[in-house]
Amino acid sequence: MAQQNIVVAGAGIGGLTAALALAKAGFRVTVLERAGAIEEVGAGVQLAANATRCLQALDVYERVRANAVVPAGFAVMDGRRGTVITSAPMGAAAETRFGAPFLVIHRADLQSALATAAREIPAIDIRLGRTVDGFTALSSGIAVQAERHDAASGEDSESIHALALVGADGLRSAVRGVLHPAVRPSFRHRAAWRATIPIAALPARLADPVTRLWLGPGAHLVSYPVKAGTAINLVAVTPDERQLHGWGLAAAPEELLAHYAGWSDDARALLHAPDSWLRWALFDLDPLPAWGAGPVTLLGDAAHAMPPFLAQGAAQAIEDAVVLADCLKGATDIPAALRRYEALRQPRTARVQTAARGMDRLYHLSGPARLARDLVMRTRSGDAMLERYRWIYGWRA
Structure with a gap:
């Protein structure tokens, strides 16, 4: 029934978490995913206390934690x-400070944990190979046109009557495209290069459970x-003018390494690995x-993609x-709740x-501005850096 x-x-991540939260609030949820399988490629995710607090509330934290790491510390490095430049303990100290743990996890492991949890809930129906082809507001909710792409059975479409539609379909959201056709993603003139390497491939000094942010002129590197x-x-961010979008774009290592000429031996050891x-x-x-409008809203990157x-x-x-x-739990006026x-x-x-x-700008400073930034960071403690973002990490629903 639509209601x-x-x-x-x-x-x-956003769509699956929304499905879990909505099911917990008493709704049935139909998840439409354009891909034929739920999978993510080579990227890590940092989950600060504001995120893990939510996962705890949804009873999926322990499942996520199984393949994650609690960083023992973080360090900002002169690349x-x-x-x-500065550092601070994490682990139990950060959990005590912000009331929930910090985790780092491979994106595929996070998405797998959320998908497995969702599939165990009868109220959640995940339909793969389906895209939102349009929607029509009704007096009783909304009719969502879902188009199926299946190599075996070809294409067909169906109309799903529902209480509401949540567009959690990413940066190039089809739902947002209908609501806001003039909105276009903004190119940041940078590329992110990602890789995952076995910990055994690194010297012990770089294999400890520490999140490191390496800063240098025009580029930076993150390892955890x-x-x-x-x-x-590993995540390396460099200047780049190529706007081709996608996860699976192979990249030439020598091109990446050219951006890090003159960087320290440790940084380049990571980049060469x-x-x-x-x-x-x-x-x-x-x-x-x-x-959103009426019985439709947006969530995650579809609403607020960020660097x-x-x-x-x-x-x-x-x-x-x-x-x-x-907001939706117990609501009688769905558009008002949205x-x-x-x-x-x-x-x-x-x-x-x-x-973000x-x-x-701050990460990629060069010349005297870079030296001044590093001096300020050295003067302030790593704990002070964490406190600067209490407004993010200390958030509670």
Whole structure:
């Protein structure tokens, strides 16, 4: 029945978390995913306390934790000198400080944990190989046109009647395209290069459970453990003018290494370790003045895609999911509940988007500005850096 069902477009981190939260709130959920299988490639995800607190509330934290790592510390490194600019303990100290743990995890492991949890709930129906082809508001909710792409049976379509439609279908959201056809992702003139390497391939000094941010002129590098501590995830961000979008774009290691000429031996040891890299162009969205209309709303990257420089993209989608479910639970006026969700989420996500864009400039300074930044960071403790982001990490639904 339409009044019991909510359609979620997208089975990424945001869409699956939304399905879990909505089912917990008493709804049936139909998840439409354009891919033929739920899978993600070579990327890590940092889950700060604001995200893990939500996962705990949804009873999936322990499942996620099984393949994750709790970092023992974080360090900001001088990429050229290889020295520590500032650092702070994490682990139990960070959990005590912010009331929930910090995790780092491979994206595929996170998505697998969420998908497995969702498939165990009878109220959640995940339909693969389906895209949202359109939708029509009805007096009783919404009719969602879902088109199926199947190599064996060809193409067909169906109309799903539901209470609401949640567009959690990513940066190039089909749902947002109908709601806001003039909105286009903004190219950041940077590429992110990702690789995962076995921890045994690195010297012990680089294989400890520490999240490291290596800063240098025009580029930066992030390293942290994943796969329950058996691998290291690398993210290198460089200038780039190629706008071709996608996860599976092979990248030439020698091209990447040219951006890091003159960097420290440790940084270059990390960069030399992978046999191959994947590269994709970085895009985000300007904060939207409105997300949804009627019985339709947006969630995650579809609503507020942001640069990865605060490691909050997945966390903000997870936050969206729990707030959305809370607003809809027991609601009799669904469009009004969706507008309440948007009113609660828009100011926060816009602030995080803006802060992430600001870190782009800060991370990539050169010359005297870079030296001044490093001096300020050395003067302040790593604990002070964490406290600077209490407004992010300390958030509670």
